[in-house]
Amino acid sequence: MKDDLYLLKFEPILKEKIWGGSRLKELFGKKSTSSKTGESWEISDVENNSSIVKNGTLKGKTIQWLLEEYREKFVGKKVFEVFGNKFPLLIKFIDAAETLSVQLHPDDKIAKEKHNSFGKTEMWYIMQAGKDAELILGFGGEMSKSKYKNLVETGELAGALNREKVDQGDAFIIKPGLIHAIGAGVVLAEIQQTSDLTYRIYDWDRDAGNGEKRELHTELAMEAIDLSGKEDFRINYKPIPNAAAEVINTKYFRTNIIQANGNLSRDYTQLDSFVILIGVEGGSVVSYRGKSEELKRGETLLVPASIEKIVIEGDKAKILEVSL
Template sequence: MTTVKAYPLQFKAEMKERIWGGRALEQYGLELPEGAIGEGWMIGDHPNGITKVINGELAGQGLDQIREQFGREWFGSRGFSEKNGRFPLLIKLLDCNDDLSVQVHPTDSYEGLPAGELGKTEMWYILDAKPGAKIIYGLKEGVDRASMEAAIAEGRITDTLQEITVQAGEAFYIPAGTVHALCSGVLVAEIQQNSDTTYRLYDYDRPGLDGKLRELHIEDSLNVIAYEGAGAQRMKTDGVKHGEWLTIASSPYFLVEKGVVAGTVALSTSPESFVILVIADGNGSLKWDGGEQAVKAGECFLLPATLGAYELSGNLTVLRSIVPE
């Protein structure tokens, strides 16, 4: 096997049509197929979407092929799901042109999970929000399984939900078990466990893309909701200065930091984990031993654990994610 020197990997996004999607991802220069595009899977190694490399020596190869060839060396000693051997994270950009269903995700240990599927703890960073844009974020105080079941039966589930107004630059940590929904008018970067399991509690009685009502998963939802709360957190992230890194989400599956570059910042990978960079705003360049690449808002890069030293320069807002200890 020829040796490939580690370099930052960029992938062609896998676009997903969604009833709630729109065309806003075009502003990042991404190629959108026809229709209402709700999700761009930017870095994915899941049966429902495997992204392919578009730069450098490995162009054309899927993330699954790279995992098979370079394994722990490139992804790091922590860079695998112990449960299914796949890449542990899924990175998305979401265009919420309409409200998403009210939903909840299971933990890894939920018995109802499909074989090989992980639970889904996630975090959101709000890239853009129209004035007054809202999200549903958790349950109102005192809602338990019995009162939730009663509210569903009586068609008043919205009475149980906590709704909040959001602004660009806010970060939300959403552990599995947290009831949530993005609503219309937000553009979001999502870093999550590599999972595509969503249980829908409520979908506004609207038809799906095929004209039929979308399936609800009431029993699974009631089973996996963390009624006492799962540790969800909300954070304003405005105060970050050049060269600083602010932790905006910390979980067993990912550690996400926000950094601002105004000039040049020297960084390095470590052998334990790959690094994912999501360029949230601005433009500049990414330099490493053996190469340089222009970067701009909306682009995502997977830096192998063996890359070592790298530099970011320009005027950039960056989300940096690793798999923690």
């Protein structure tokens, strides 16, 4: 007989990056020995990066195993019908000690044709931002393909990019084709489609550490880039005291922000989806049928679709609540 599903925590998968730092360890207690830890993959079904349960009777089982064994009880009936034995979201924390490469992501069509992969739509929530911290999002003015190509070829792309100042609590949607980069001094939570596809355009001429520069994907990016100039990347939302408020609802994921100070009940009876809770501020305890799990800032908790109701006891907590 299978064990019942419960509130699941997973072992973080830490990624060393040329631009990474030490704040994932300092702020969130991630167990890293590197001073260049750029990412903590909290929940992942990316090939060769399958998350492993760290709590309870299913400790040691992979997310792939959970999908195969529990199917719709784990992810929801509709989600399983669409995605089968593939978990649809990748959840990360990112520490940019240095500015990331200027890059973009392909949409579903290009990703399927060229890489047999999902495309990559992602959302960012700023958890910490240093003084004058910024993101690169799009261009500072109108852009054509010929102008863009010339800027890339002459090495003058950086001067044409749009820079957005950021503060803790700011949220952004990064659609496929949008040229972007996370600036130095930013720590954020990222919600995205399960995809590890990135087209790198410019990397600040830095050495990858082996005397070589990192590979660029100039031609792939040219095909995938969005030059429409739409500035629809900043998300405007309003938290509600001791309640959940919508941040964004896309075809790939829905994100609410829960502001909890005291007890708050969440009813997922009508949802037909798993729920991921991401601690972004303060601390909380999440309970289900008398069992509870602590959710600190910088931690993630997965509520299987078979769990219909939970209680959150928060201490000035802010939690991203993600579902399909």
